Amino acid sequence: MRVPLRWLHEYCAPELTPASLAERLAMSGTEVERIEHHGVGGAEAFVVGRVLAAERHPDADRLRVCTVDTGDGEPSQIVCGAPNVAAGQTVAVARPGAVMPDGTRLKRARLRGQESNGMILAEDEVAIGTDHDGIMVLDDSLAAGTPLAGVLPISDDVLVVEVTPNRPDCLGIYGIAREVHAATGAPLAPEPWSQDPAPEGVLDAVRIDVRCPDLCPRFTARAFEEVRIGPSPPWLKARLMAAGQRPISNVVDITNYVMMLTGQPLHAFDLDRIAGARLVVRTAHDGETMQTLDGQTRTLSSGMVLIADGDGPTSIAGIMGGERSEVHSGTTRVLMEVANWDGANIHRTSLALGLRSEASTRNEKGLQPEQAMQAQAIATRLMIDLCGARPLPGTIDIGGDGPPPATIRLRDARVSGLLGVDVPRDRCAEILTALGFGAEPAPDGLDVTVPSFRRSDVTREADLIEEVARLGALDTLPATLPAHRARVDSDRRASVGLTAVQRLRRRVTDALAARGLHEIVGWSFEGPETAQRLGLAERPATALANPMSAEQSRLRTTLLGSLLDAGRRNRARGAGAVRLFEQGAVYLPGGGARPDEPYRVGALLAGPVRPATWRDPRPPASDFFAAKGVMAATLDAVRAPWTVRRGGEPFLHPGRAATVLVGDEVAGWLGELHPGVAEAWDWSDPVAAFELDLDVVARHLSVARYADLTSFPEVREDLAVVVADTVAASDVLDVVRQAGGALLAGAEVFDVYRDELRVGAGNVSLALRLRFRAGDRTLTDDEVAARRRRIAEALAQRLQGRVRDS
Amino acid sequence: MSEMTERIAALERAAREAIDAAATTLELEDARVSHLGRRAPLPNLLRGVAELDPAQRAQVGRAANEARRALEEAIERRGGDLAQAELRARLIAEGVDVTLDADPLPAVGRLHLITQTRREIEDVFVALGYDVVEGPEVETVHYNFDALNHAPTHPSRLPTDTFYIDTGSGSPDIFAPDTPLLRVHTSPMQVRAMEAQPPPIYVIVPGRVFRPDSDATHTPQFHQIEGLAIDTDITLADLKGTLLTFARAIFGEQREVRLRPHFFPFTEPSVEVDVSCFHCTGGVTPDGQRCPLCKGTAWIEILGSGMVDPNVLLAVSDHGYDPERVQGFAFGMGIERIAMLKHGVPDLRLLYDNDIRLLEQF
C-alpha cells in the first residue's frame, strides 16, 4: 500500500525524516518496503509565473512565444505549445535546471529558432493529474515568483508499506496514521468520518433486498441528485496520483479516495440506470453471466454473490461493478453503495474468476461493518463539496453495526510470563489507548476493550500482549536461554540430538566425499521425459497440479535423473572425470494420497577413475567395478552387511546390472548405464552408478561384537574350479563357505579365466584363495585336506563345478 | 725350507695382483675362486703340509695360513670397496627427475554447501539440547495451513504460492484438509512433532520445502530449519537468547540480534529477527562504501519467529498442549539464505546448478 506523506500528515505528522519514520514503523511492526519520491525533484526551480505576452511563433502555427514574469526581475521567453495559453494568465513554470518527475533535467532550448527558457506546465507534467490538453491556469491572486510547491502538491515522498494480512485496518491512510501515532507519540487528528453531513430521513429512491445476509453482513446506500460530473480538484487528483490511482472523474475519484483513506471500498451507481430502482443482493445461479467494468463477460457460479437490478446482474459483490450501471459523463443522480462482505467468500470468488481489484483485495481481508458508514460519511461530504450534489434524506442500512466490542483481561503476570520482561501496567494502558483500545484497571491487570477495526485480529490475551510487545518491550528485551529442565520419564524418550538414521546419513555422505565424490543437490522435480529416457515411463509417479514448467511437473522416483543432469552440465563445461553423489527423498506413489518418501543416496561415476599422470597416462575408465568399489567403501564404512545379485533396473546395461541387498532386503541397485540411456544424456563412454535406500541400510546395522584375536596360524590353499559362466561368483563363494564351515576363515576370487580349449566353451574357471584357521589350535594337513575335499564335492554336486588339479 | 716359503710368497703375490686387478665384484669372486678355491695351489699346498717333515711342517703351515688370511682380508677389503662403488653407480643410474609431478592421492570430494550449512546449524541446536526431527515433504492442507492457524484467505494457500499434487480429480480443493501439496515450510512438522510427543518438547526440523518462485533469491525448492521449544515457562526473551546463541555460533562472536514485530499466522507475538551485519560497521564497509550486504542498514534479516500461537497449541491439546499451562517459541530460517550470507554467494540458483568448480569451493 502506498502512503503519500502529505496525505498522512493531515492526520498525524511526526517530526521525523521519511527514513526515520520508516525505521520507527518497521521496528513497531509496519514494514516499509521502500520510500519513493513522487513528483518533481528539487522544488526550487518551480515557480508561479505571469504571462505578459503570448505571440504566434513566426515559424510554427501551434507554438506561442510567451514572455513570462517569474518574479526574478527580467521576464523570460518561453515557447509553449498549449492551445489555451494567453497573455494575463497566472501559470506554473519550470525554470531551466528543474528535475521533472521522470528524472529528466530541463534545459534551455531553441524551438524552431526561438529561445525557450523553461516550460509552462500542464498537470501531468508535474504528476498531479493526467490532463495534457492544456496548461494549468492558476489563481490570479498568486504573485509571480511564488514557489510552486506552496501552491500545488508537486513533490511528495511515498512510503510503500507492506500490510500484513491480519491488519486490514491498515489498508487505509487513517489506519496507518493511527499506527504512526502509537509508534511516535505525534498527535492523531480526529477520525475523518466523525462529522456526517447527511440529512436525516427515509430514503425511498431505491429499494434494496439482501437475500444472503450471511455473506453480506451490512449493506448501506445513499442517493445524490444534481450531481455535476467533472474533473476532481488538483489536491484530490494529486493525492490519488501519489497513491498510485489514476484520476477519472469526480464521483469515481471520490470512491477511490475514500477507499484509500478508510480501507473500505465503495461503489457508485448511476441511479437512473438501476432498472426498476431496485437492487437485490443474492447468490448467483450457475452459469449466470454479466459484463464487468473492464469490458469482460464473466460467468458466475453458485456461491458467488452478486448485486442485481430489474434487468439482472449489475455488479459482482465486493469485487467489480458492471458496465451497465456505471457512472458516466451525463450522470446526474448517483447511488453510493458501501457494503460489508464475507471475506472468505470474496476471496474464493476472486480466485475462481481470476479477477482481482483494489476492492477485492480489501474486501477479502475481512473488513468490519462499522467501516461502511464511516466511508458513507466522508463520501457524502465530498459529493457535496466537489460535485455540488444534493444528498437525499436518509440512508438505507441493512445489517447495521457489528457485534458489541469484546473486553479482554490482560493480566500483568501473563505479560511478563510470556515476554520475559516486565512492562508496567501504565505503559500497557498507554500503548493500547494510543492504538484505539479502551483500557480500564482490573485487579490483576487491565480490562481491554477492542475497537471495531481490530475485532477479528485481537480476540485473545496473547493478541494484546503482541500489541504491548511491539510497541513497549522488544527494544528492551533481555536475551536468556530456556531453563530446559528436560524430563526423562515414561512418556518421553531421552533427548537424542541426531537419530541413528540421521547419523548414518552423515557417515555415508562423509564416506562418499572422502572417496573423492562431490555432493550435488538436485531438484525434487523432473519432467516426464526423464522417466521416458530411463525406461521408467510405466512406473507410477506423483504429478503436480500446478507445475511451473513441464520440466518440473513430476516428483522424481530416482536420484539418477538429477545426477545425470548435473553430470551432463559439468561435462559440457569441460569436466573430464565426473564423480558425483546426491542424497535426498524420492517419491513413490503408494496406497494413500501422499507418496512414500524413502531417503536415498546415489552416486554417478564417469571418465577416468583417477587423473591421468605422466606415470599413468591412461588410467582405466570408471566402470561397473569402479562404482562397486565406491559403494563397497561406503557400505563398509558403516559396517552394513551387503551383497549383490545379478540383474537390476531397466536403465542399466543388462549384463552389468546388480541388485544390492543389505541383510536380506533389497536396498538399491548398482551398474553401468545402458548405452542407450547414457546416450540420451550425451555420454558416449561408460557411466556407472548406484543408488541405495538408507532407511533400508539403517534397519540392518548392528552393534559390533568383539571377536577373539587368534594367534594360531592360517593355512592358505588355492583352488581352481570350472563352472558354467551363468553361475555367479557369489554363488560359488556361498557354496564354498557353507562347505568350508567354521574352519574356513575366508575365501576370495583372485583370478577369472576363460579358454575354450582348457576349460570348455561356455565355462569359466575361477581361482579361489581359501584361508583355513581354528581359534584354539594349529590345523593339521589332514584336517585342511578333508575340508578342501568337502568343498570340491559341494561344488561338484551343487554347481556341477569341476575342480582343476593344481 | 726356503723353497716352500718362496713358493708361498709367489702364490700370495700372484693372488694379490689378481685381487687388485679385479674391477667388479664378479671378477673379484673369480680371483677368489682361482687363488683360494678348493682347487687353487695355496689350499692344495696347505693340504700337502702333513707330508712334510715335522721340522718344516710348522714353519710352512704358518706361512701358508698367514698368506691365506692376508689374502682373505684383501678380498674382503677389495670386495667392500667394489660393492660400495657398484651401489653408488646403481643409485646414480636409478636417479629420477625430482621436478616431475607427484603421484596424486585420490582427491577429496565435498559436501554440498547446503549440507554443510544444515549440519552446522543442526549441531548448534543439538548442543542446546534439541532433537532433530524430519517430516514428509508431501503434506496436506491440514498440516501445512489449517493446523498452523492459517486463515482460509491467507494468500500463501493460493496455487500461485503453493504446489498442489495432481490427484486426478480436477483442480485441487485448496480448502479441503486432506488435499495433498508440497509443503511450503517445515512448520507442519511442528504439529506432527507435538502429536507424537507431549511437552516439554525441544526440536528442530530441517528439510526441503517448495514454492512456485524463481529468481536470484528464490528457487522453487529450497531448505529450511524450523525450531520449536514448548515448556511451562519459555518466554520471548528466551527466543531472543536462543537466536543470539545461534547467530554468534554461525556468524561470529561479535554478533547481536534484534527482534522486529511482524505477522505470522502460527505465532503471537511474531517477530522477524535481524543479525548485526558482519561485513561492515554501522552500514559502512572498511573502505568507506555503503555496505552491499546489509544495504547500509547494519542489520540483516535472517529468520522469522515468535511465541507459538495458542490456536496452534489448541489444535494439539489432546496431546497435552494446553495453552494455559505450556508456552513456547518457534522459528524458521532458510538454509540457503544463511549459506549465501555467510559465504557471499550472490545467486541462489548457483547452489542448484551443481557446477563442480563451485562445489569445490566450499
Ligand SMILES: [Zn+2]
Ligand atoms: Zn553491512
